[in-house]
Amino acid sequence: MNQQRKGRVKHVPQRTCIACRQVAGKRALIRLVRTERGVAVDPTGKHAGRGAYLHPERACWEMVLKGNRLEQALRVKLSGENRQELLAFVHTLPEAEVIRTPKPDDQEAAAFVDGSA
Numbered sequence: 269m270n271q272q273r274k275g276r277v278k279h280v281p282q283r284t285c286i287a288c289r290q291v292a293g294k295r296a297l298i299r300l301v302r303t304e305r306g307v308a309v310d311p312t313g314k315h316a317g318r319g320a321y322l323h324p325e326r327a328c329w330e331m332v333l334k335g336n337r338l339e340q341a342l343r344v345k346l347s348g349e350n351r352q353e354l355l356a357f358v359h360t361l362p363e364a365e366v367i368r369t370p371k372p373d374d375q376e377a378a379a380f381v382d383g384s385a
């Protein structure tokens with residue numbers, strides 16, 4: 269099981285959030301993976317197994333955890349305990365509906381430092 273990274277690929281794979289069905293770059297979404305002991309959050313996105321993607325937004329997580337969409341996507345039965353684990357993770361997420369990532373240009377402009385030292 270030696271998964272090597274082959275070079276740098278600029279192309280960003282597109283994934284669909286299973287809650288709101290919006291397509292986003294893989295890195296803009298959080299991967300969930302089916303494991304032996306249930307569904308786990310896969311922050312690296314490299315865990316082997318059937319995966320599903322969600323926006324890092326509470327609304328999307330709550331939508332799939334309240335229903336059975338996550339179970340459908342991963343073809344797994346979510347135990348109550350497992351659901352609680354995932355809900356606990358949800359509470360670490362921001363409530364904002366949109367995560368705005370500053371463009372490099374913005375950062376450059378904002379990072380002006382007065383080097384008076």
Ligand SMILES: [Zn+2]
Nearest residue numbers: 285288323328
């Ligand atoms: Zn979403």
